[in-house]
Amino acid sequence: MDKRPIGVFDSGLGGLTAVRELMRILPGEDIIYFGDTGRVPYGGRSRETIMKYAREDIAFLRSFDIKYVLAACGTVSTNGLGEIKAENNIPVRGVAGAAVRAAVRATRNNRIALIGTAASIRSGTYDRKILDLRPDCELYKKACPLFVPLVENGRIEKDDQVLRLVAEEYLAPLRDAGCDTMILGCTHYPIIADTIRDIMGEGVTLIDAGAAAAREMAEDLAETGSINTEGGEHRYFVSDSADGFRETAEMFLGSGLKGEVRRISISGE
Ligand code: DGL
DSSP states (O other), X not given: OOOSOEEEEESXXXXXXXXXXXXXXXXXXXXXXXXXXXXXXXXXXXXXXXXXXXXXXXXXXXXXXXXXXXXXXXXXXXXXXXXXXXXXXXXXXXXXXXXXXXXXXXXXXXXXXXXXXXXXXXXXXXXXXXXXXXXXXXXXXXEOTTHHHHHHTTOOOXXXXXXXXHHHHHHHHHHHTTOSEEXXXXXXXXXXXXXXXXXXXXXXXXXXXXXXXXXXXXXXXHHTTOOOSSOOOEEEEESSOHHHHHHHHHHHHSSOOOSOEEEOOOOOO
16 A cells, blocks of 8 residues: 555646545545646647646645655656656646547547547647547547636536536537547536537447546556555645635535645746
């Protein structure tokens, strides 16, 4: 057993989709979460800036003695995560690989839809991973840049009119393409899964990238005998208002956010 905490980060609230799954499957793990809410969204930024932010986020998490980093951010996972893995002497996992593996297992008609931030879609990382595993699959993709700001502003209810209008415009072409599986390639998107499901139709399997990565991480920990069964403490850090984060996080996690939320200063500038 390794009692050191797991570190999880995202640009904001999205990584909570991974935390929710971790809490379910690894209830004894201590988790340290960092949401870079002062600099969200990452998805419209250059690769250099995304890498710089990701390095700073990991450096903050590593100021604690953590055993594993989960980059619960599709944008970071698709923009240079290999370099970041090489720079760290503890395991670092992103969300793209796990999401793709889950999607190719789920599809029946080999038509997979992908939604993500502009930087994730531009990177071509999901496309390459799908091609590697299943060259017979067709990928239909769409960048959805307005979803992250909507989620961060708490516009997550299924009957939210603004969210609905935006989602209709983004998703209609993917629905019309007849995809039976959709990768939610940004970890913010499962927070609005009800709206997405309503537009795509019940028959479409939605792949939650953060949850898929959390499950693969649990397998890694099991293989190395590192699962902690005696903890369960969760601490949250953000780079902007702690109150705003807590409010939306509670709407999403449902049961209420257990553990403290603290604001910290992240930028090395
Ligand atoms: N949750 C992040 C992702 O998975 C959002 C990125 C952003 O801040 O634009 O891509």
